[in-house]
Amino acid sequence: MQTQSIRTYFQNNRTIQYALAVLFLVTAFLAAVSIGTAAISPNEILSVLFGGRAASEANGNILLSIRFPRVLLAGLVGASLALAGAAFQGILRNPLADPYTLGVSSGASLGAVSVIYFGVQMFGSFTLPVISITAGFLTMLGVLGFAHLAQRRTSMETMILAGIIFNSFLGSFISLIVALSGEELRQVMNWLLGSVSMRGWPYVHMILPFTAAGALILLMNSRELNAFAFGEDRARHIGVHVKRKQLLIIIAASLLTGSAVAVSGTIGFVGLVIPHMARLLCGSDHRHLLPLSMIYGAGFLMLADLLARTIISPVELPIGVITAIAGAPVFAVILAAKKRRS
Secondary structure, three states, rough: OHHHHHHHHHHHHHHHHHHHHHHHOOOOOHHHHHHHOOOOOOOHHHHHHOOOOOOOOHHHHHHHHHHHHHHHHHHHHHHHHHHHHHHHHHOOOOOOOOOOEEEEHHHHHHHHHHHHHHOOOHHHHHHHHHHHHHHHHHHHHHHHHHHHHHOOOOHHHHHHHHHHHHHHHHHHHHHHHHHHOOOOHHHHHHHOOOOOOOHHHHHHHHHHHHHHHHHHHHHHHHHHHHHOOOHHHHOOOOOHHHHHHHHHHHHHHHHHHHHHHHHHHHOOOHHHHHHHHHHHHHHHOOHHHHHHHHHHHHHHHHHHHHHHHOOOOOOOOHHHHHHHHHHHHHHHHHHHHHHHOO
């Protein structure tokens, strides 16, 4: 009873929720930037951030050329995937929905891998994210269309099964590209395993406009996501233009997923686990769930990348391996706890 009252107090106190989230993000950022082959103190990091100089020229180059862009990229990818996961779970009213289980990540990955394999340069430096986002969006539309054909009044179980089918189908094409790859094999495999290594500032600049646009659209539609929690009919009765808002939210979530996959490859469990954890802390109000999911997602992937490059240093693990190892048990615990409560 006491635990329940503490949890209720915490969920009602937005100041504490945001303060803890920001503290977690700042701590994750400082840890990820300071720890590495060359240790750099937090004071030195803060000095460089606010226009000062590092203790040595070498440390300054490491911070500005390697660690800052890498950690910021991990944060943007984590924020994008967590926000997309929260949006998919909200609009589909299913805790198992996320970019990975719905096949959006596989579609975006196929788009990115195809660009790498065929050497497409249709939109210059933005070719990769544009093709990846488009492929992810088309995959989501395909999942929705297939689920609707299979069952006229689509259930969430049908949607998840449709996502699994598309995952397998698109995965076979990705495997085909891998089998046919020659010199591109290493680059393709790095993309599929997920990594933010050796990306640099160009990739930060590449994902930033898509993350900002997708986040803005979803945050502006947080009230509509709250309405969808009560079902489409109820949302329609209170004045929500259901089809238009659903399409807009799916476009925004696909925008976030596609851009994240384009710069980092396939990274699972972030969009599934982080919204659950944020929901336990702040409740189901999407006006706060969405921004808190972004903050926790960014911090989580910063720490996951830190582990990926330090746990068996000098060998670097794919970040997708770390998120799966950390995410799967956490999700199992959350799911078991929800089942016990219900």
